[in-house]
Every structure is written in C-alpha cells, then in structure tokens.
Amino acid sequence: MSADNHSTFAAAMSEARRGSYRTVPHIVSGEEVFDGALLKREDPSNPDIIVSACHDAPAELVARAVSVSRAAQREWANVPLQERVERVRRAIPFVEQHIEDWAVRVALEIGKPYAAARAEGAEVLAILNMYTEYATAPGAFEDEKLPDPSGMANDSVLKPYGVFGVITPFNYPIVQAAGPAIGALLAGNGVVVKTSHQGAWSGQAVYELTRDMDLPVGLVNVIHGADEPGRALVASDVDGLSFTGSVAVGRSILQSFAAGPYPRPVIAEMGGKNPVIVTDSADLEQAAEGIVFSAFDLSGQKCSALSRVLVTPGARDRLVELVEQRVRSIKSADPSDTDSFAGPVVDTDAVERHAKLLAEAEAETFRIATGSTYGDGYFVPPVVVSGVPVTHKLANVEHFLPFLTISEVHDFESALAAANQTDMGLTAGIYTGDLDEARTFLDRIEAGCIDVNVPGHATTGWWPGPQTFGGWKGSGTTGKQTLGKWYFQQFARQQARKLPPELEHLLTY
Known part of the structure; x- marks a missing residue:
C-alpha cells in the first residue's frame, strides 16, 4: 500500500463523513423501493456520524422480490451457457473502476482499514475472472457423452434450480453478496440478496455490478434490513439459499429447508473455533507473527480468525512472551489512520461482549496482555489470555472478537x-519443525482450510486463485468450497436425458 493511496482513501472517508448520509433503496424489478422502517448505520469508528441508512424490508416486499426473480429466471434459463458467461464477464470493467470507491464504503460502515476494505472489491474481481473461466471448462455443466447400449441418444447436464436467496454477514458485505450471486447467475438462476443492515451501502454493490450484465429485468433483486427480512426470505418459496453466518442460524435454516414438501439446497458457510498447534520444534518467531495477525486482523471479526493456541510445554513460555510483545504494540484505530492495525468492532453489543469476556478472564486470574485503542468509537483492545485449560469455555466458544486464548497441552497428539x-x-x-508432525496434521486435522508453517498466517490468508475456502463439520454444509471450480455447480441440479437418435439435435445446453 502506497502512502498516496492511503492519503486518497483517508480524504475520501473524511469527505463522506462531512456530507449527508446515503439512504440505500431496495431494488425490486429494477426499481428503487423505500418500504419499511428506516434503519440508520452509524460509523463504528465515530458513532455520532451516520454514514448510511436502509429500510427494513417488509415480508410482502421480500415475497414480491422472489416472484419477480422467478419470472425473469425463465428467460435467463434459456440463455445458452456461453452467453451467460459472456454477460457476467461484462461486470469486470465496472468492478475494476469501483474498487477504491467500495473500499471507502466498507471502511465507513464496517471499520475496515484500507488494505482489508480494498480487498473486498479485489476479491469480487478475482471471483468474476475465476468462476467464468471455470464455467467454460470442459465438463463444467455437462458430462462427457458416452454411447448408450440401447442405441438411444443421451446426455447428462446441470440445470438451474430457479431462484436462490443470498443472506450475507456484516463483516464481508460486498464479497459475500457477490460471490454466491455470481455463482447462481452462471448456473442460470435468479437471485434475491438480503444484505446486512450494518453494511447495506456496501452490499448494494452486488446490484451495481450486475447492471452491466444485460440481465432480464428483475432477475437480481436486493433487499435490506435486520433479522425479519432474512426470516421472510427463508420462509419464502425460494428454490435454494446461500447463507454466511453463525452455526446456530445456519442449522435453523437447514431444518427449515428440510421440513417442506421436499428438501431444498442450503449452501452455508458458518463459524469456526479455529486452532493453531505450536510444538517444541517450531520457529517461535514465525509462529508468533502468524498468530497475532490471524487472531486480530479485522478485530477478530471473521469466521477464519484464529481464536485458540495449543502449545506444547517446551515452547509455551517463549511463545507467550513473543505473542504478548506483539499484542502490546497493536493499535486499533480509525481506518484513516495509517498506523491502524485493526478498526473497531461492529456495534455496542460487541463492545459489551468483549468487556464481559475480559472480566471473566480477569476473575479466573489468567495471564492477560492487551493492545491499545485510539478514538471514541467501538474500539476494544486485542486480548491474549494465557494459561487457559483446553476444556475451559473461553477456549471453546466462538466469540467473533479480538480475543485469543493460549492453552498448554502435553504433546502433539494431545494438541x-x-x-x-x-x-x-x-x-x-x-507451526512445527518435525516433518512427521506436519504430515500427521495434514492427514488428521478436521478442517476445510489448513496452514502448515505459513509465514504471517496461522489460520488465515486464504485468497481467490490457488486456494478455496470453506468448512467441515458444523462450519459448512456441502463440502464444496467457495473460490473453487466445484462451488458454482451447487447452484444447479443434474438431469440425465435420453431420446431416440433422430431427436438427438434437441439435446443442447
């Protein structure tokens, strides 16, 4: 990041804070709609400033958005795959032009520092390039044709479900809306996106990037609001749902979608209680660097964040010392501050939860080290708590905050x-210097994304391109990860087709 880029970014933030806040409309059938109670979003770095607002979509508007998308989807499903890909790719120049503008939105609504805020648009750009490339690869939507012993013509293709709902979280308001929407569109579906009311202006980017795709009117609709519009979308007759959020909410959606007249697909990426193991043979300087970044980047408010360290006895004391040194130097401040390592947490509830966790750790007389905060916003210090038993709830519950526990374990197997x-x-x-430990970890760890001795990243650092992203067990529902060549195929279902040979010309996709 150059000083000039950050200076321009900081100036844009300052200008936006001085102006009037933007009220973001719902977009249904290509029209702006302002139905529902007004929800204002304060700047988490400066809560006295309102930076955006949206309306809490009523259930009838959500139902209308689904209906409109369903009508438009019938036209879109008949567009050949190659043409769908070409139309989706038309968004690439628009995204390239708006990465910096979107970064300002994300910084104002979510409090992300420049590099993380800019990464939202950069990741959308990477997804557009990757998914459209994957979609045109041989076999992406059609199996290889094999001779039929009966002499009949046959094939097997992927067909769209219809309309997919997309429910997004606050922490990645652009990319978590755009990624599933792009996948659903490539597969031939309509889309109804429900943004987080804490990042509605940012989430609106998903509609903006689709405007250059020459889509049927109403194919993509965006609604905003708090919890009720999301519940209405789950209760609607959408044909499938993409959800990013907590394990508890994800499980309730799965139960709902399995309880109807027939099961409907749920593509969910949920939380994580993410560990790193540090053994006696590890490079402890390298481990400490990776631990601190992965635990406290974005103030711990990402599902991939490191939250528990499992360290063997010979490495414990030195590792604790090195981690504490680094944590004490961390500065949580306004994203416009060039020295800000992390920004604020999302709201007052997060501030209160952080205070309760810190008080609980203090009451247990665990060893505690904290970083520094600057400003009057929702800033909380990064906290590392050492000496926590591996079975203690502080070390086993996902907090979604800058709160890290370090627990001693007997040996690598215990870890x-x-x-x-x-x-x-x-x-x-x-982090280990033992080849057998590294090999065993690769063979037996139960997680969708794993790092071995990665500089700067203990559990995070996943980025579009060579790596996919998703979870096992309660962290995901499908085993097919985002940013990969099998992800967007989940938005379609397979159909095997057989016809007399004289009708083979009908077998087109």
Missing part, C-alpha cells in the same frame, strides 16, 4: 485431539 474436539472445522494451522 491434535484438542484441535479436533469441536463441532466446527473451518480453519486450522500448525
């Missing part, structure tokens, strides 16, 4: 058992 002793399995890492 591996503790790492897997959870219903979640999103990310995990290890």
Whole structure:
C-alpha cells in the first residue's frame, strides 16, 4: 500500500463523513423501493456520524422480490451457457473502476482499514475472472457423452434450480453478496440478496455490478434490513439459499429447508473455533507473527480468525512472551489512520461482549496482555489470555472478537485431539519443525482450510486463485468450497436425458 493511496482513501472517508448520509433503496424489478422502517448505520469508528441508512424490508416486499426473480429466471434459463458467461464477464470493467470507491464504503460502515476494505472489491474481481473461466471448462455443466447400449441418444447436464436467496454477514458485505450471486447467475438462476443492515451501502454493490450484465429485468433483486427480512426470505418459496453466518442460524435454516414438501439446497458457510498447534520444534518467531495477525486482523471479526493456541510445554513460555510483545504494540484505530492495525468492532453489543469476556478472564486470574485503542468509537483492545485449560469455555466458544486464548497441552497428539474436539472445522494451522508432525496434521486435522508453517498466517490468508475456502463439520454444509471450480455447480441440479437418435439435435445446453 502506497502512502498516496492511503492519503486518497483517508480524504475520501473524511469527505463522506462531512456530507449527508446515503439512504440505500431496495431494488425490486429494477426499481428503487423505500418500504419499511428506516434503519440508520452509524460509523463504528465515530458513532455520532451516520454514514448510511436502509429500510427494513417488509415480508410482502421480500415475497414480491422472489416472484419477480422467478419470472425473469425463465428467460435467463434459456440463455445458452456461453452467453451467460459472456454477460457476467461484462461486470469486470465496472468492478475494476469501483474498487477504491467500495473500499471507502466498507471502511465507513464496517471499520475496515484500507488494505482489508480494498480487498473486498479485489476479491469480487478475482471471483468474476475465476468462476467464468471455470464455467467454460470442459465438463463444467455437462458430462462427457458416452454411447448408450440401447442405441438411444443421451446426455447428462446441470440445470438451474430457479431462484436462490443470498443472506450475507456484516463483516464481508460486498464479497459475500457477490460471490454466491455470481455463482447462481452462471448456473442460470435468479437471485434475491438480503444484505446486512450494518453494511447495506456496501452490499448494494452486488446490484451495481450486475447492471452491466444485460440481465432480464428483475432477475437480481436486493433487499435490506435486520433479522425479519432474512426470516421472510427463508420462509419464502425460494428454490435454494446461500447463507454466511453463525452455526446456530445456519442449522435453523437447514431444518427449515428440510421440513417442506421436499428438501431444498442450503449452501452455508458458518463459524469456526479455529486452532493453531505450536510444538517444541517450531520457529517461535514465525509462529508468533502468524498468530497475532490471524487472531486480530479485522478485530477478530471473521469466521477464519484464529481464536485458540495449543502449545506444547517446551515452547509455551517463549511463545507467550513473543505473542504478548506483539499484542502490546497493536493499535486499533480509525481506518484513516495509517498506523491502524485493526478498526473497531461492529456495534455496542460487541463492545459489551468483549468487556464481559475480559472480566471473566480477569476473575479466573489468567495471564492477560492487551493492545491499545485510539478514538471514541467501538474500539476494544486485542486480548491474549494465557494459561487457559483446553476444556475451559473461553477456549471453546466462538466469540467473533479480538480475543485469543493460549492453552498448554502435553504433546502433539494431545494438541491434535484438542484441535479436533469441536463441532466446527473451518480453519486450522500448525507451526512445527518435525516433518512427521506436519504430515500427521495434514492427514488428521478436521478442517476445510489448513496452514502448515505459513509465514504471517496461522489460520488465515486464504485468497481467490490457488486456494478455496470453506468448512467441515458444523462450519459448512456441502463440502464444496467457495473460490473453487466445484462451488458454482451447487447452484444447479443434474438431469440425465435420453431420446431416440433422430431427436438427438434437441439435446443442447
């Protein structure tokens, strides 16, 4: 990041804070709609400033959005795959032009520092390039044709479900809306996106990037609001749902979608209680660097964040010392501050939960080290708590905050058992100098994304391109990960077709 880029970013933030806030409309059938109670979003770095607002979509508007999308989807499903891909790719120049603008939105609504805020648009750009490339690869939507022993013509193709709902979280308001929407569109579906009311202006980018795709009017609709519009979308007659959020909410959606006249697909990426193992043979300087970044980037408010360290006895004391040194130097401040490592947490509820966790750790007389905060916003210090038993709830519950526990374990086998002793399995890492430990970790760790001796990243650092992202066990529902070549195929269902040979010309996709 250059000083000039950050200076421009900071100036844009300052200008936006001085102006009037933007009220983001729902988009249904291509029209702006302002139905529902007004919800204002304060700047988490400066809560006295309102930076955006949206309306809490009523259930009838949600139902209308689904109906409109269903009508438009019938036209879109008849567009040949190659043309669908070409139309989706038309969004690439628009995204390239708006990465910096979107970064300002994300910084104002979510409090992300420049690099993380800018990464939202950069990741959308990568997804557009990857998914459209994957979609045109041989066999992406059609199996290889094999001779039929009966002499009949046959094939097997993927067909769209109809309309997919997309429910997004606050922490990645653009990419978690755009990624599933792009996958659903490539597969031939309509889309209804429900954004987080804490990042509605950012989430609106998903509609903006589709405007250059020449889509049927109403194919993509965006609604905003708090919890009720999301519940209405789940209760609607959508044909499938993409959800990113907590394990508890994800499970309730799964139960709902399995309870109707027939099961409907739920593509869910949920939480994680993500561990890193550090053994006696590890490079402890490297481990400490990776631990601190993965635990406290974005103030711990990402599902992949590291939240528990499992360290063997010979490495414990030195590792604790190194981690504490680094944590004490961390600065949580306004994203416009060039020295800000992390920004604020999302709201006052998060501030209160952080205070309760810190008080509980203090009451247990665990060893505690904290970083620094600057400003009057929702800033909380990064906290590392050492000496926490592996079975203690502080070390086993997902907090979604800058709160890290360090627990001593007897040996590598004990660490591996503790790492897997959870219903979640999103990310995990290890630092070790022992080749056998590294090999065993790769073979037996129960997580969808794993790191071994990765500089700067104990459990995070996943990025579009060579790596996919998703969870096992309670952290995911499908085993097919985002950013990969099998992800968007989940938005379609397979159909085997057989016809007399004289009708083979009808078998087109």
